[in-house]
Amino acid sequence: MAMHDWNHDGKKDMVDNFIEYQIYKDVTGQKNEPSYTPSRGNGMSTFGAIVSVIAGLFMQAALYVALGIDVDDVPVFVIIILWAVFSAIAAVVVEKIGL
Numbered sequence: 001m002a003m004h005d006w007n008h009d010g011k012k013d014m015v016d017n018f019i020e021y022q023i024y025k026d027v028t029g030q031k032n033e034p035s036y037t038p039s040r041g042n043g044m045s046t047f048g049a050i051v052s053v054i055a056g057l058f059m060q061a062a063l064y065v066a067l068g069i070d071v072d073d074v075p076v077f078v079i080i081i082l083w084a085v086f087s088a089i090a091a092v093v094v095e096k097i098g099l
Contacts, residue, residue, distance in 0.1 A: 001017065002016035002017045002019070002020045003020065004016065004020065006019040006020060007019065044091065044094055044095045044099060045099060047099060048091075048094045048095065048099035049091070049094075051090070051094055051099060052087050052088075052090040052091035052093075052094045053087050053090075055086070055087070055090035055093075055094070056083050056084070056085075056086035056087030056088075056089075056090050057083060057086075057087075059086040059089070059090065060079070060082050060083055060086050063082070063086075
């Protein structure tokens, strides 16, 4: 409920509540902006994310070739976990580069 009759119509109504709330927001420094604002310049682009996923696949393939492992003998969950790990490593590198 408003503390003052701001529009001087003789009663404290919803219009006075709205005016008082706007005054409160102005005094406390609150804005009409949403509480979530996306950060600029942090993180990587979509292109960088795609590059890191593809690089994770290539790094996994290079590991299998270097160790002479037949991919048919590797369980699927190991392939997925290694792909995620190598993609995360590639994402850190891509982010440091700035892609």
